[in-house]
Amino acid sequence: xxxxxxxxxxxxxxxxxxxxxxxxxxxxxxxxxxxxxxxxxxxxxxxxxxxxxxxxxxxxxxxxxxxxxxxxxxxxxxxxxxxxxxxxxxxxxxxxxxxxxxxxxxxxxxxxxxxxxxxxxxxxxxxxxxxxxxxxxxxxxxxxxxxxxxxxxxxxxxxxxxxxxxxxxxxxxxxxxxxxxxxxxxxxxxxxxxxxxxxxxxxxxxxxxxxxxxxxxxxxxxxxxxxxxxxxxxxxxxxxxxxxx
Numbered sequence: 001x002x003x004x005x006x007x008x009x010x011x012x013x014x015x016x017x018x019x020x021x022x023x024x025x026x027x028x029x030x031x032x033x034x035x036x037x038x039x040x041x042x043x044x045x046x047x048x049x050x051x052x053x054x055x056x057x058x059x060x061x062x063x064x065x066x067x068x069x070x071x072x073x074x075x076x077x078x079x080x081x082x083x084x085x086x087x088x089x090x091x092x093x094x095x096x097x098x099x100x101x102x103x104x105x106x107x108x109x110x111x112x113x114x115x116x117x118x119x120x121x122x123x124x125x126x127x128x129x130x131x132x133x134x135x136x137x138x139x140x141x142x143x144x145x146x147x148x149x150x151x152x153x154x155x156x157x158x159x160x161x162x163x164x165x166x167x168x169x170x171x172x173x174x175x176x177x178x179x180x181x182x183x184x185x186x187x188x189x190x191x192x193x194x195x196x197x198x199x200x201x202x203x204x205x206x207x208x209x210x211x212x213x214x215x216x217x218x219x220x221x222x223x224x225x226x227x228x229x230x231x232x233x234x235x236x237x238x239x240x241x242x243x244x245x
């Protein structure tokens with residue numbers, strides 16, 4: 001990932017509307033899952049560790065992050081074990097976790113199926129993986145290039161990658177849907193202006209605007225929390241299940 005973008009993400013993930021909205025969406029999905037008492041929980045690609053603070057409500061948390069700088073911030077939150085490492089070579093034994101989250105990480109990996117297979121290995125039989133990815137290859141923009149993305153996903157490609165990794169797809173939905181039309185227009189405009197420095201979408205902006213942009217994601221989280229889905233959006237979410245033997 002571009003170092004400037006990494007630092008921007010570390011600076012804004014507490015208050016930026018996108019991160020706050022995604023956390024609401026993830027909680028809405030997790031609250032619907034049958035988690036055992038004392039569940040072992042992994043955030044694969046934990047970034048600054050902000051999501052670990054949410055996951056402590058579901059069990060004993062662990063994180064892994066490729067960037068030592070981000071992992072250092074995550075460790076400083078004191079929520080649980082955080083390791084530096086790659087998703088393709090997870091430093092835990094087979095059948096270690098009841099729940100795994102992998103939020104906007106798979107698109108960074110050259111071989112997403114390898115990572116999904118490795119995540120399956122460390123998940124307990126009957127356990128869950130909740131994963132999010134950016135949607136629509138047609139929306140590829142400077143932001144994807146700065147993030148060192150390898151791809152954006154269609155529903156079919158996301159589902160195929162999950163199944164090839166050994167997972168059963170329990171549920172799939174779009175999100176960040178209400179803001180999808182204007183955001184898509186911005187991405188397409190960026191793609192036409194292929195000169196200068198790559199532009200990032202993560203500036204915090206004025207507080208009033210950040211509050212306004214939080215509203216649609218709050219509504220979407222409530223909708224998804226009722227077990228409903230959204231047909232289109234800037235992101236896709238899948239709830240995947242490891243089959244019992």
